[in-house]
Amino acid sequence: MSRVARLGAFIVATLAVLAAGVFIIGSKEYLFSSTYRLRAQFENVAGLANGADVQVGGVHSGTVTGIELPKKPGNKVTVIMELARSTHAIIKQDSVASIETEGMLGNQYVAISFGSAGQADVRDGEIIQSVPPLELGELLAKTNAILDSSQQAVLNTTLATAHLNSISAKIDSGQGTVGALVNDKQLYDNLEQTTTTLHDTMQQAQIGVTDFQENMEALKHNFFLSGYFKKRGYEDSSDLAANRVAELPQALPEKTFTYAARQLFDGRDSARMKDQKTLNEAGDFLAQTQFGVAVVVVSTGMDGDSQKDLVLTEARAMVIREYLVENFGFDDSQLKTLGMGKQAGANLEADWGSIQILIYPAGTEVPAGKPAPAVTSSTTGADRPVQVTAVATQKP
Amino acid sequence: MPSVASSATRLFNGFFEWFGSLGIFSWQVLRAAVTPPYEWRELIRQLDEVGSKSLPLVAMAGAAIGVIISLEARYSLSRFGAKSMFPATLVYSVIQVMGPVITGLVVSGRVGAGMGAELASMKVTEQIDAIEASAINPYRLLAATRILACILMLPLLTLATDACALLTGWFAQALVEPLSFHQFIESGFSGATFNAFLPQTFKTTVYGLIIGLIACFQGMRTRGGAAGVGRAATNSVVLASLFLILADVVLVKFILVFFP
Numbered sequence: 001m002s003r004v005a006r007l008g009a010f011i012v013a014t015l016a017v018l019a020a021g022v023f024i025i026g027s028k029e030y031l032f033s034s035t036y037r038l039r040a041q042f043e044n045v046a047g048l049a050n051g052a053d054v055q056v057g058g059v060h061s062g063t064v065t066g067i068e069l070p071k072k073p074g075n076k077v078t079v080i081m082e083l084a085r086s087t088h089a090i091i092k093q094d095s096v097a098s099i100e101t102e103g104m105l106g107n108q109y110v111a112i113s114f115g116s117a118g119q120a121d122v123r124d125g126e127i128i129q130s131v132p133p134l135e136l137g138e139l140l141a142k143t144n145a146i147l148d149s150s151q152q153a154v155l156n157t158t159l160a161t162a163h164l165n166s167i168s169a170k171i172d173s174g175q176g177t178v179g180a181l182v183n184d185k186q187l188y189d190n191l192e193q194t195t196t197t198l199h200d201t202m203q204q205a206q207i208g209v210t211d212f213q214e215n216m217e218a219l220k221h222n223f224f225l226s227g228y229f230k231k232r233g234y235e236d237s238s239d240l241a242a243n244r245v246a247e248l249p250q251a252l253p254e255k256t257f258t259y260a261a262r263q264l265f266d267g268r269d270s271a272r273m274k275d276q277k278t279l280n281e282a283g284d285f286l287a288q289t290q291f292g293v294a295v296v297v298v299s300t301g302m303d304g305d306s307q308k309d310l311v312l313t314e315a316r317a318m319v320i321r322e323y324l325v326e327n328f329g330f331d332d333s334q335l336k337t338l339g340m341g342k343q344a345g346a347n348l349e350a351d352w353g354s355i356q357i358l359i360y361p362a363g364t365e366v367p368a369g370k371p372a373p374a375v376t377s378s379t380t381g382a383d384r385p386v387q388v389t390a391v392a393t394q395k396p
Numbered sequence: 397m398p399s400v401a402s403s404a405t406r407l408f409n410g411f412f413e414w415f416g417s418l419g420i421f422s423w424q425v426l427r428a429a430v431t432p433p434y435e436w437r438e439l440i441r442q443l444d445e446v447g448s449k450s451l452p453l454v455a456m457a458g459a460a461i462g463v464i465i466s467l468e469a470r471y472s473l474s475r476f477g478a479k480s481m482f483p484a485t486l487v488y489s490v491i492q493v494m495g496p497v498i499t500g501l502v503v504s505g506r507v508g509a510g511m512g513a514e515l516a517s518m519k520v521t522e523q524i525d526a527i528e529a530s531a532i533n534p535y536r537l538l539a540a541t542r543i544l545a546c547i548l549m550l551p552l553l554t555l556a557t558d559a560c561a562l563l564t565g566w567f568a569q570a571l572v573e574p575l576s577f578h579q580f581i582e583s584g585f586s587g588a589t590f591n592a593f594l595p596q597t598f599k600t601t602v603y604g605l606i607i608g609l610i611a612c613f614q615g616m617r618t619r620g621g622a623a624g625v626g627r628a629a630t631n632s633v634v635l636a637s638l639f640l641i642l643a644d645v646v647l648v649k650f651i652l653v654f655f656p
Contacts, residue, residue: 003444010448014552017559018597021491024581025588050656051589060586 028063034085035062038112039127040097041076046108046133048099053109054081055100061087064110078127081110091128092119099133108133233271233319240314243321245336245367248295253358255289257282261300261316261352268352269308271315276323282357283328291334292364296320299340300353306342313353314339320355336366421539421613428533429540438537442545446507447552454553455560457502461494462486462561466568483575483584486565492596495558497644500603503546503553504636508611511542512632515615516625524616539612546608550600558597591655599647603640610636 027033045067054062062083070076083091092115100111112128122128170176174183181187219225220235229235259278266272286294298313298320317337325332469485515538518524527534566580614632618624 004440006448007440007444010444010451011552014555017555018552021555021558021593022590024585025590025593028585028588051592053586063589 035082036085036088036124038081038083038091038122039125040079040081040110040130041127042079042099042130043076043132045077045079046099046135048079048108048110052107054083055109055111056083056087056090057114079110088121090114091122092116093122094119095122095128097128097130231270231272233266233273234315240311240318243318243335243337244314245295245338245369247367248297248338248358249293249360249364249367251360251364254291254361255285255359257357259355261355264320264355265316265352269312271312271319273319273323279320279323283324285359286324286330286335287328289359290362292360292362293334293336293366294357294359295336295338297338297340297356297358298353299343302342302344304342310339310341313341316355334366417617418613421616422609425535425539425543425612428536429544435537435541438541439544442541443549446503446545447549450503450506450549450553451556453506454499454502454557457498458495458557458560459564461498461557462490462564463568465489465494465561466565470569470572482569483580484586487562487584487588488592490561490565491558491593495561496554496596496600496603499550499554499557500600500607500640501637503550504607504640505633507546508607508632508636509629511608511611512615513625513629515612516618516628519616519618520621520624534616539616542612543605543608546604547601548604550604551598554597554600595651595655599651602643602647606639606643607636610639
């Protein structure tokens with residue numbers, strides 16, 4: 001090999017090494033691929049060095065090309081990064097730069113998060129958002145605080161356990177009520193005996209009440225008292241509620257029979273009927289017609305005590321219903337009562353109140369039963385003379 | 397006492413005289429080098445002498461350095477649990493420090509001694525005077541070509557040293573635990589910048605200048621027969637190595653300041 005050839009070979013070989021080196025380093029510095037520049041500002045870069053990695057999604061995608069101290073106090077340190085063009089599609093306006101450490105003591109690098117799909121692209125040289133780096137010292141301070149509070153928690157737990165210990169020791173040794181309950185058999189026996197006695201007493205009381213009811217029933221039929229019940233027109237107040245409804249059905253009545261109370265009853269305050277035959281027309285109609293539901297509606301004029309009048313109207317309705325059910329053949333569950341109490345306007349005082357028997361066609365829904373007697377008001381309309389807009393008030 | 401004083405004075409005189417002569421010599425070589433005619437044939441001969449013929453030596457030195465650093469670094473790094481830093485440690489220490497310095501010292505030993513002895517024997521056998529008498533500038537023919545060859549060849553030899561050291565360093569590591577060459581290069585050059593490597597490699601042109609200049613200077617100022625030749629050879633190696641190391645101190649600082 002000639003001298004010149006040998007020299008040429010040497011030069012080519014060593015320059016090849018140089019070229020390889022340049023390309024290896026160049027690929028790290030992104031000198032030979034298209035790049036763009038981004039900036040981020042930090043209070044503190046925690047020892048980040050020029051030439052440090054920039055990672056996007058954990059992939060090496062760029063280099064830190066400059067770190068500039070602020071020109072005046074109060075500004076932030078600017079980190080300039082050169083990023084591969086390929087990351088431009090994923091870094092958006094809302095991407096965040098952070099300074100991270102490889103492992104506990106490794107190199108610092110900048111990590112940039114992916115942007116959201118809807119956000120605008122970043123421009124060359126733009127400043128993106130950043131989060132301050134987590135420094136080891138800061139981390140240790142936080143850990144210290146956590147350790148302090150957990151120590152306190154452990155102390156509290158220890159204290160609570162000691163208290164529990166003391167309580168269970170006291171229970172065990174029979175101190176206090178719970179201790180006595182747990183430890184004293186006699187107390188338990190006494191308690192059981194008491195309960196048994198109480199049970200017996202209750203049974204006897206029930207028998208006593210039944211006897212009293214029978215006595216009362218007998219008393220009602222006694223010669224001296226029967227006059228009162230006769231004059232009142234009915235014997236048992238509890239029967240008043242048996243067929244009572246809360247309101248009239250929504251449908252229009254098929255037929256309406258109207259009577260004045262004076263025609264039917266003994267006196268202004270009485271529910272004792274004097275001329276039952278007046279009702280026969282209505283009774284015949286009920287017996288011959290397939291009706292859905294019929295309601296006996298009774299009301300009084302405006303004078304007198306409201307509460308008493310309410311009871312009176314309910315009693316009158318019940319008495320009329322009883323008469324109709326006993327003397328005419330139809331399904332008695334379809335005949336209901338409704339005592340309206342005092343109703344302004346429609347009733348003449350001279351009539352002692354009015355009675356209506358409203359008969360609704362087949363298929364009419366039977367209204368719900370009325371749970372407690374109510375005072376209602378207002379009357380309107382010609383074909384529905386008594387309209388109820390159920391305003392319930394509690395009985396005192 | 398007077399003898400001590402006079403010998404000290406003589407030493408100082410000799411020291412400054414040497415630097416003064418070196419300065420004059422440098423100027424004469426520079427003036428001869430930049431003016432035509434150029435000695436291309438001699439330059440190629442010297443490039444071959446300094447470059448290609450030094451290659452086996454620096455390659456072997458580099459290979460040895462690679463293995464040494466590999467063994468040492470693996471041991472130290474595993475003590476600190478930083479074994480993953482091994483490729484970077486090897487790459488940085490070879491390219492930034494060991495490669496250039498080892499190349500400079502090996503070349504100063506081989507080339508410096510050769511040039512010093514060759515020029516000194518030419519000087520004592522009055523060949524240089526003969527060249528001068530035949531109207532050829534000996535600075536242009538003998539000194540400028542040699543110095544230029546050293547300046548040009550040193551960076552290339554350094555690259556060869558680096559390449560050999562990295563290869564053997566990787567090989568020594570891969571024998572112990574599996575590490576692909578690609579992975580080694582990827583990890584070793586991660587975070588690498590041109591500023592970290594190119595100035596370190598091309599500062600060896602300064603080493604080349606020092607080696608060539610001192611070897612030629614020592615050779616061409618030789619006096620006194622065969623003993624003078626031996627002295628010139630020794631002096632050129634010793635002084636070239638010394639100045640090379642001293643220059644490195646300044647060069648490293650210079651590079652750190654201007655190529656951060």
